[in-house]
Amino acid sequence: MPSTTRTVNVGLIGLGTVGGGVARVIARHHDEYLSAYGIDLRLKMASALEPERAAELGIAPEAFTTDWHDVVADPEIDIVIELIGGDHPATEIFESAIAAGKHVVSANKALLGRRIDYLGSLAAQAGVQIRCEAAAGGGIPIVNALEHALVANGMLTIAGILNGTTNYILSRMASEGLDFDDVLADAQRLGYAEADPTADVDGFDAASKVAILSSIAFHTRVTTDDVYMQGIRNVSAADIEQAREMGYCIKLLGIARKTAEGIDARVHPTMIPADHMLAGVSGAMNAVFAVGDAVGETMFYGAGAGSFPTASAVVGDVLELANGIASGIDLGPEPEPFPRTAPIRSIEDLETRYYIRLSVVDRVGTLAPVVAAFADAGVSISAINQLRDGDGTTCSVVFLTHTARERDVQRVCSALEALDEVASVASVIRIEDVDAWSEGAEENE
Amino acid sequence: MPSTTRTVNVGLIGLGTVGGGVARVIARHHDEYLSAYGIDLRLKMASALEPERAAELGIAPEAFTTDWHDVVADPEIDIVIELIGGDHPATEIFESAIAAGKHVVSANKALLGRRIDYLGSLAAQAGVQIRCEAAAGGGIPIVNALEHALVANGMLTIAGILNGTTNYILSRMASEGLDFDDVLADAQRLGYAEADPTADVDGFDAASKVAILSSIAFHTRVTTDDVYMQGIRNVSAADIEQAREMGYCIKLLGIARKTAEGIDARVHPTMIPADHMLAGVSGAMNAVFAVGDAVGETMFYGAGAGSFPTASAVVGDVLELANGIASGIDLGPEPEPFPRTAPIRSIEDLETRYYIRLSVVDRVGTLAPVVAAFADAGVSISAINQLRDGDGTTCSVVFLTHTARERDVQRVCSALEALDEVASVASVIRIEDVDAWSEGAEENE
Structure with missing residues (x-):
């Protein structure tokens, strides 16, 4: 008192x-x-x-x-x-x-x-x-936790749902089977999305938060321009349904990891296991994992806006x-901002598994050149699934890769775009290795 | 720097x-x-x-x-x-x-x-x-959040999974269909439970944490002795299976709420909706909801021990x-502890819905005196379900109540115990009204 x-x-x-x-x-x-x-x-x-x-x-x-x-x-x-x-x-x-x-x-x-x-x-x-x-x-007290309660840790990963508008849209797409444009229009009508939704749906808002949080967590300067950014406009109801069948959920995640090659900082639609804590975060709620070498996984959940x-x-x-x-306590000045002490890793150096949905010409023999394009770039396929959405001319085929490097996957996509058999590369969604978030954490006695 | x-x-x-x-x-x-x-x-x-x-x-x-x-x-x-x-x-x-x-x-x-x-x-x-x-x-930074980042709020509720051992046991009972004693023995062998598991499984550990957190959150003294406490020894595989069929999950929750009649502080097995964030917290992990009048619902998740x-x-x-x-900043002394400024509400004043499983004599006419016992105490039944576990002599019947007062439910149970038709009141589990945790929060513009 x-x-x-x-x-x-x-x-x-x-x-x-x-x-x-x-x-x-x-x-x-x-x-x-x-x-x-x-x-x-x-x-x-x-x-x-x-x-x-x-x-x-x-x-x-x-x-x-x-x-x-x-x-x-x-x-x-x-x-x-x-x-x-x-x-x-x-x-x-x-x-x-x-x-x-x-x-x-x-x-x-x-x-x-x-x-x-x-x-x-x-x-x-x-x-x-x-x-x-x-x-x-x-309202989620994550900055305070990083600056105070978690300071004993070397932080390994900050990752989570950092934008309520996009999580609201993806949640409704998933629960109602609707496409992006329909939910966006409704979200704008209900006040969950701005008239100009760019900052939210294209990932700028989440990227700003990744920059702020990773600067604090890793004691090095990360600015919004350093954060690789891809929004949710291209996520379709078909991708969400495919993800569900495979035991995954699609969320727009902001991810920052401290790796041996530098800070990996990115915002993009991400497949995560359906039983992961972040998969349970629905509507406009936000949640952030902060993983430290001593504390292991922590997560902070709450309203991200309002x-x-x-x-x-x-x-x-x-x-x-x-x-x-x-x-009457002298608060002291703001500490001088941390300079950049770690390089920013290029998205091209990311290694993860990929979900790639192609719209292909629906005829015998289509698959051979497609599969060859993967092999030529050294990207190994773990599963192929033809969807039942054919219109007689084209149909969708989903490819899952083993762990591959982003630059090789980009080469595959360029090669696929050039094939007569491929109408379009409809979706490329990264499957996040959530276990890697804790790499480097101490083993408990 | x-x-x-x-x-x-x-x-x-x-x-x-x-x-x-x-x-x-x-x-x-x-x-x-x-x-x-x-x-x-x-x-x-x-x-x-x-x-x-x-x-x-x-x-x-x-x-x-x-x-x-x-x-x-x-x-x-x-x-x-x-x-x-x-x-x-x-x-x-x-x-x-x-x-x-x-x-x-x-x-x-x-x-x-x-x-x-x-x-x-x-x-x-x-x-x-x-x-x-x-x-x-x-490792979950909840004390720091209550003392710093959430100080702008009048706190309404602290509720969550505050003990890893019991959450590990309940998680394995749920996923493997095992009974308490079997999982406890295995947990002790694996080091997830102590040789003397009393402090964990009977709720003392969680009650201590409820006392500490509610004292900080509500600015009034709450001690462990003030916290109503019931452990998980009586939770059976049958209860967990019944809960699942009804769309619920059973967790040992520590709950502290600021109510008009005083601080409601308790630890007991609790049914919560299967899609609630706390239902997704499995194994030895902990998670705490802290609900404030401005921030609304926040949740903190992480390892509760180790x-x-x-x-x-x-x-x-x-x-x-x-x-x-x-x-060289004078930290100042510890603030004088908050005195008791709010009464502790008796568990008998709790109002919630109840799950009651009875072992009854398996013959025609058993139900009439049982149902009458509920009516006599003024407790309204919302559903009755006979389980298919009869051995020819007795069988289980599950009763769900509408919102009732604890003291009336205790009267029902005493009356039931005295009936020839009732072999035993096997389980009484409170169904938590999780929406009530946010009662009193501000409505956003």
């Missing part, structure tokens, strides 16, 4: 879905924070472009401004929360808040995924901190900073 | 499975901690009763003692790790380490589950801290303390 209380003033820039959640969480929990932690947490000033939003959230007119400069310029504000997203003026908000000696809490994964080294250096030099729990996994879950992460960061400020 | 380094000396008392893991983790990661955090973490002195264990772990003779007093008396030691378990001399180790101004890290859930108020007060008065991440959920996972939690706590010591 706290013996003293102290006021900590917060400035909030952006009152959208998450900003509104933050304003509400701070208002509704004020008395709890006071009694449990001795922190009188006050939303001193909020800014947004629409004044009516402030009224809707119960923010008094004197605590509202349409100009974010008013927030960072307020000398009584200790912590600035940046929730407008995008590059500009978010970058300028970071710069001026840091220059004014204020800590910054942000959920801006796009910006932090690319520029944490620049912003982190600024903060380190100014003696303030940047907190970004909400930028990776919404007003209140994301606000939980933002206000959690605010309270951590406020606790230091209120107790 | 750290700019300065500082030595932090650790004393370790107990070199059993977990203590050995801690010694190995500290030795193997020394250089990583130095380069990543600027902490030169040294095992200055270890104590155990068997000197040969020190040699086995590569601990130099001058850093070993058979007398734990040597460890707490060493003025160069900043942090004492207590890993001997039990009440004595563990209590004396806490007392003398705290009196000597040293922080204490411990995995002693039995002691902390009952006496954290006493030990926490000692630490608060002495200006040192007690850390116990390893006491609840082995040498290295538990060492991960212990050394994580050590590094957090060491980081403060090395940076």
Whole structure:
């Protein structure tokens, strides 16, 4: 129980879905924070472009401004929360808040995924901190776990479902047998997908989170541009059904592994065993495996987005900073960002098993040149399955490979595309070796 | 990247499975901690009763003692790790380490589950801290999440699989159709269960963890004695098979909920839907749901025991303390333990659905007095199913109830036991309303 209380003033820039959640969480929990932690947490000033939003959230007119400069310029504000997203003026908000000696809490994964080294250096030099729990996994406290509870470990793998929109779409495709376009349209109607769904369905959002999490986990700089990225637009109902028959499930995974050849960082549709914990994560929920050499496999599950879950992460960061400020403890500056200490491994060096679905000309003798193309590239086939979807002209054939190298599989695909017998290479989906995530972990006594 | 380094000396008392893991983790990661955090973490002195264990772990003779007093008396030691378990001399180790101004890290859930108020007060008065991440959920960083990342929330529920031995036994009973005694014997042979399995199979271990986690989550004192406890000895293969047919799975859950009538804290075999995330947690793994009013449902999954996972939690706590010591930041004393601010709700006030399996006399007319016993106590039946296990004399009949109050169900069972038609009340298993775990959470925009 706290013996003293102290006021900590917060400035909030952006009152959208998450900003509104933050304003509400701070208002509704004020008395709890006071009694449990001795922190009188006050939303001193909020800014947004629409004044009516402030009224809707119960923010008094004197605590509202349409100009974010008013927030960072307020000398009584200790912590600035940046929730407008995008590059500009978010970058300028970071710069001026840091220059004014204020800590910054942000959920801006796009910006932090690319520029944490620049912003982190600024903060380190100014003696303030940047907190970004909400930028990776919404309400799931994975950043905190990597920075604190799991620090005894050499981390081996971060892998999981890092985007709720795509998991919602894939879950509905699987449960209802629908195709991507139909579910996307419905998801947009229901508010689970944006009008412009690119950042989600093409993997940008998950790649930003992979960059942030792998930088923290592996103590080396990984930016969003380093992360190989492939979205879910090409995943079909037929692939999902085939996966199910083979005992697999298709998820858009973000994966980062520390390997002898460098950091393997990628986002792509992935087949995983149907009895794997990640296969049970449905709808808009997120889950991340964090595998350490001592702890082995851990997984963190929760809402990856949404007003209140994301606000939980933002206000959690605010309270951590406020606790230091209120107790008079010097929080110390942001540590200087880790430089790049490990190379990024090319996707071409990935070794895994592959699922390849071809649309082929439906006649005797088609298979011979196709199989030869695999053999020519040194890719070994483990199973072939012709689907019953023929229209008399073409039909689908699924090939599973033994472990192969990505660059060889790409050569196979190029060769197949050139064959008269092949109408198209319809799908190439990597089958993830989930056991490899724990390679290098200690054996227990 | 750290700019300065500082030595932090650790004393370790107990070199059993977990203590050995801690010694190995500290030795193997020394250089990583130095380069990543600027902490030169040294095992200055270890104590155990068997000197040969020190040699086995590569601990130099001058850093070993058979007398734990040597460890707490060493003025160069900043942090004492207590890993001997039990009440004595563990209590004396806490007392003398705290009196000597040293922080204490411990995995002693039995002691902390009952006496954290006493030990926490000692630490608060002495200006040192007690850390116990390893006491609840082995390597799963749930204590840290409740104390830091989730602090913005009013916590609603902590519920999960908190004991690996019982989850291993129930998983094998389910997958192999075996009875409890057979799996227990095999688990003991394989080292998954102790020679004296009481603490695990009767629920004491899980109850200690419920006490620790609910005290932290709800900011009120809950001790192990407050937690209703029922183990898995009476769960039969027949119950597991019946559950499966009904779409359920049986798990030993530890559950703590904040309700209007007080803290509902209990450990017992529980039926949960087969598609629930906890149903997918098999073998010796643990998983805990932590539900907050802002974040909604989160779940933490990992190894609940074992040498290295538990060492991960212990050394994580050590590094957090060491980081403060090395940076010269005053960590502040342990906060005074929360007093009891909410009553403990009696198990008799629980309202849920029940699965009741009776062994009844196999003849016409048996059902009428049985059904009357339910009606007399005001417990409404939702389904009756006679199993095909009759031996000509008796057979099993399963009753499912609508939501009923525990005390009424106990009255039903007493009345049934007294009937000539009932050979025995073979099983009473609570069907958990998992949706109620999120009651009180915010609705997202």
